[in-house]
Amino acid sequence: MSTPPDPPASALPRLNDAESRVPGVLRTAAAYAWRLIAVGIVVRVGFSVLGQFHRIAVAVFLGLVVTAVLRPVAGLLARFMPRPLAVATALIGGILLVLGALALVGETVADQRTGLEKEFVAGIDRIERRLEEPPFRLPADAFDDLQSRVGKLLSDHRSTVISTAVSGASRLVEVLTVLALALFCAVFFTHSGDKQWQWLCDQLPDRARQRFAVGAGAAWRTFTGYTHGILLVAATNAVLVGIALFALGVPLAVPLALLEFLAAFIPLIGSPIALAVAAVVALASKGPLIALVVVALIVVIGQIEGHLLHPIVMSWAVRLHPVVIALAVVGGAVAAGVIGAVVAVPLVAVVWSVYQALRGGTGGPARGAAPAD
Numbered sequence: 285m286s287t288p289p290d291p292p293a294s295a296l297p298r299l300n301d302a303e304s305r306v307p308g309v310l311r312t313a314a315a316y317a318w319r320l321i322a323v324g325i326v327v328r329v330g331f332s333v334l335g336q337f338h339r340i341a342v343a344v345f346l347g348l349v350v351t352a353v354l355r356p357v358a359g360l361l362a363r364f365m366p367r368p369l370a371v372a373t374a375l376i377g378g379i380l381l382v383l384g385a386l387a388l389v390g391e392t393v394a395d396q397r398t399g400l401e402k403e404f405v406a407g408i409d410r411i412e413r414r415l416e417e418p419p420f421r422l423p424a425d426a427f428d429d430l431q432s433r434v435g436k437l438l439s440d441h442r443s444t445v446i447s448t449a450v451s452g453a454s455r456l457v458e459v460l461t462v463l464a465l466a467l468f469c470a471v472f473f474t475h476s477g478d479k480q481w482q483w484l485c486d487q488l489p490d491r492a493r494q495r496f497a498v499g500a501g502a503a504w505r506t507f508t509g510y511t512h513g514i515l516l517v518a519a520t521n522a523v524l525v526g527i528a529l530f531a532l533g534v535p536l537a538v539p540l541a542l543l544e545f546l547a548a549f550i551p552l553i554g555s556p557i558a559l560a561v562a563a564v565v566a567l568a569s570k571g572p573l574i575a576l577v578v579v580a581l582i583v584v585i586g587q588i589e590g591h592l593l594h595p596i597v598m599s600w601a602v603r604l605h606p607v608v609i610a611l612a613v614v615g616g617a618v619a620a621g622v623i624g625a626v627v628a629v630p631l632v633a634v635v636w637s638v639y640q641a642l643r644g645g646t647g648g649p650a651r652g653a654a655p656a657d
Contacts, residue, residue: 331619342623343462347469352511354378355474371475375467385542392538411568495642502641503634510630517593518548521555521585525562528581532574534566548589550625551609555589556582604633 354374361370472480481500485493526541534540540562547554559582567575604612609629616628 338620338623339458339462340465343465344469345627346462346466347473348507349511350375350378350466350470351473351477352508353515354470355477358474368475371471374474375471389539389542393536498641499638502637506634506637507630510633514549514551517589518545520593521545521548521589524585524588525559525581529562529566529578532566532577533570534562534574534578535569536565540565550622551613551629552606553613553625555585559585604629604636608632 354371357377358367358370358374361373364370365373485497488496522541522545525544526537529537529540540558543561544555544558547558550557559578563575563578563582566578609632612628612632613625616624616626616631618624620627
């Protein structure tokens with residue numbers, strides 16, 4: 285098979301004398317550099333725009349999470365009842381499940397409140413005595429002086445404390461508004477997400493419709509896979525932590541297990557932070573020996589999560605190196621706090637899956653089914 289002839293010299297780009305003295309590697313690096321700068325500017329502008337509407341963005345994200353969880357349930361129920369009733373049943377069932385968990389936590393705390401007060405007071409006294417002994421040798425009046433200083437600080441900044449409480453109430457209203465908007469979006473995404481997706485595809489040019497369908501389908505598969513996987517990992521961690529704390533006799537085992545469930549949505553660092561809180565509770569209520577056992581539990585849960593749950597449950601949906609996950613979590617936390625830490629990993633996973641799908645070629649129908657299917 286003959287090779288194509290080389291292009292004539294006149295067809296090749298000519299370099300002037302100044303450009304010819306620049307090494308080729310530097311010219312290539314400069315070409316990549318300005319393109320990366322342009323992409324960075326676009327990304328920065330995009331995040332700035334999202335920052336102005338971050339509440340709406342968070343509501344849509346939560347709506348997609350709820351949709352990823354409830355849509356399979358609604359699809360199963362739709363086989364036996366009308367679609368609107370199936371969506372309503374799945375949504376109400378999910379809300380009742382969440383409210384039931386919160387009620388269980390509240391009842392547990394209320395039942396153990398009297399005993400907990402005594403245990404924590406005794407635990408704090410034990411900690412103070414430990415700190416007064418070698419090697420710390422703190423003076424006996426150090427904690428009394430600390431309590432008086434805290435009281436004086438609160439009295440001197442009473443107006444600031446009150447304004448902070450008022451702003452906290454306004455933030456609570458914002459949170460409830462975001463949750464209501466998320467549920468509103470989830471209802472329509474679950475009920476008629478395919479029709480909304482079809483309408484969006486119809487607005488695109490014919491030549492872009494196919495690539496958009498491929499990329500969006502890959503994004504939704506990755507997002508739903510991540511959502512289902514992280515829910516399974518979080519539930520497993522919470523059950524293991526709850527059983528271990530209950531067996532050790534640590535108070536507030538159910539609330540601490542729920543805290544572990546919520547913290548597991550922040551990969552790598554969420555579970556250790558939640559278990560560190562459990563270790564502090566164990567130290568104040570049961571002493572240093574049980575606290576050391578809980579610290580050992582942090583290591584065991586981390587090994588189970590990192591070497592068993594994530595490779596088995598998450599590998600088919602999210603193929604990211606642990607270093608990439610750690611950088612994404614830290615970068616998201618720096619950029620947007622806790623919300624950024626939660627959103628960072630699924631966002632990076634979705635972007636990577638879309639890139640791989642588009643690089644591997646386009647396929648499938650241009651008017652494909654909605655990614656939510």
